[in-house]
Amino acid sequence: MGASSLIVLFFAAIAFSVGGISIAKIFVKGVKNPQKGQAYECGIPATGSPWHQFNVGYYLFALIFLIFDVELVFMYPWAVVVKQTGLTALIEILIFIFILFMGFLYAHKKGALKWM
């Protein structure tokens, strides 16, 4: 197992994926049917255009959740070393939380926290 085998493996991976798709292309007989192209929705016939606008509220909440999530994930490794590093670590995490807090304030100002 050297470097060259890795390259062989890389090309084998490409051949495997491309080969699989092309074999399927050759042997599968595609029967065109308008119902096949439809989105599957619990068996009920789909109505309306798929370009429908949906409520971005969910998305905004997910983003704001992410702010706190990321904050916490970064604080775990910080918590492990804070005793050894001392005051510097404390200042650094305060700066970090401040930056995240500014993002949170911005979201609040934009009205992202209001459920519409």
Add this chain to the structure above:
Amino acid sequence: MGIDFLILMKHEWLLIAIIFILLFIKVGSKEWKNESILNLINILLLFNCIVGFFWNEGGILFNEMFKTDALIAAEKNILNLGTYIISLQSYSWLKNHKHVLEFYMLLLSTLAGMFFMISAGNLLMFYLGLELSSIPLAAIANFDLEKRKSSEAAFKFIISSAFSSGLLLFGISLMYGATGTIIFSELSQQLNGSPLQIFAFILLIAGFAFKISAVPFHLWTADVYEGAPVAVTSYLSVISKGAVLFVFVSVLYEVFKPLAETWYNVLFLLSVLTMIIGNLFAIRQNNLKRFLAFSSIAQVGFILIGISGNSQTGAASVVYFVLIYIFSNLGAFGVISLVSALTGKENIDDYKAFYKTNKLLSWVLAISLFSLAGIPPTAGFFGKFFLLMAGAGQGNYLLITIAALNMIVSLYYYLKVVKAIFMDTNETPIEKITIPSLPKLALFICMAGIVLTGLMSYVYEYIFSLISAF
């Protein structure tokens, strides 16, 4: 550490401070008028630009994560200057825009990302800087909020930059596997040209080539340039490309020196393809932004010749050319952004008989195009001259001949636009445009840059002295 660390990271601190000032304005309760925000930002950016020239010391921080020296500071100053010009130019577009503060926050954070990328002494830091510089760019490519084309541009940009980041990360991980380190100074000692290292290196180059849109990784360029707002297009074509080119040069020359033979061949191939395809496709374009996209692809081909020189002249000529390229490309984009903000016209056919109504703007556009084509009194000629001189140092005359032929092709399509402006007739030419004072200042800086950087040998000598100081 201590005060030292504040001065070494001065460029980054300033940008972050400006971003925070804007954020405070946004969060604060007072409503600001767009004009006063724009004036404030332009003053802050001018201050940022000027302070960049002082207190430039070299040093290394955070276990070689961050390094800086006089050359890196000069490169950052060039980018600062370019961003300032773009900010002045986008005045008439942003004046009626609802999200001015957000635009500048995102723009300046990409610039901060580029600074971190240029200063990186570690593949990981380099990658972080690259991501910081490309993700907000996708957001501001979408800033013509009601236009579908703009969203399309942003989407294409984010997909292609995600793909190129994937290639780059794959290259970095293989490189780490092959050498056991990601710190630049240690990496260069571990390289011995084993197949795995070369494979990883090719992936790294592919990632870079995506960012500078060298053929065959150029496919995203034209669509993104066409759809994005003009300010963002000019930013993409000048600043973000310039930053990646700076890093490309320093990474190739300092880190991958042991693999010089490999990368010479790669660069040879890339630059020939890039020049030919960029030039041939530029001939067919009718949309001016698309046209400049392909012309910028062709320019990257010329820059790659300079990089392939693998000498101090090579590095100096690339930095010098990027400086000139900023002036000439921003001159052209400045005119286009004024016209597009006021009339919405972007096609070459619309520009027919432009000279009849807008004398000053036509001259600015013509001189910028002359400089891009490389016609002698302008700075573009000297820039290309030094690039070719650096490339000729390797003794590969085939490459130089192809480059010379391509310059003639490029002359054709640049002059085609100039002909449309000055000689063609048009029943409905673009009406007379009154230029606001800030964009006028930007055009003036560009013109002065095009004329002076070429004629004053001091500029090139200064850049060369920075590079030969190592």
